[in-house]
Amino acid sequence: MTPVMTAPEVGALLDQIFPQIHAGGRAYSVERVDEGVAVVRLSPTEIHLRPGGTVSGPAMMALADFAAYVVILAHIGPVALAVTTNLNINFLRKPEPGQDLLAECRILKLGQRLVVTEVSINREGDGETVAHATATYSVPPR
Structure with a gap:
């Protein structure tokens, strides 16, 4: 699966069609796009934390969904109307704030109407997996 968009191209597209991802500051960014893969980053701020000193589940779910959207856009092109139909996530470890x-x-699977993805969320530095998700997207007919 060869990408049709680069990481900077996907980032620029998202700035145009999905600027609300940056509400409260630029916490999410596109790091890399390769064959069948994309890597995105969350630099957590106060709004991403929950009581108990950890990154919140909703913030990690948003990161997983964002990663799926990025990899799909990178491989099918600027199809803004691709939408999540399913997202399943398992929280494995407590990610500390500041990381x-x-x-x-x-x-x-990249089908005509559905794209199935797998997401591994890791702490930068030690690479420890903190969550694992699968996401399915519906894409409009091409």
């Missing part, structure tokens, strides 16, 4: 999270998303 960026990297989500690596792989395309498992």
Whole structure:
């Protein structure tokens, strides 16, 4: 699966069609796009934390969904109307605040109407996996 858009191209597209991802500051960014894979980053701020000193589950779910959207756009092109139909996540470890999270998303199946992905969310630095997700997207007919 060869990408049709680069990481900077996907980032620029998202700035145009999905600027609300940056509400409250630029916490999410596109790091890399390769064959069948994309890596995105969350640099958590106060709004991403929950009581108990950890990055919140909703912030990690948003990161997983963002990663899936990025890998799909990178491989099918600027199709803004691709939408999440399913997202399943398992929280494995407590990510401490002050440490960026990297989500690596792989395309498992790229069909005509559905794209199935797998996301591994890791702490930057030690690479410890903190969450694992699968996401399915519906893409409009090409």
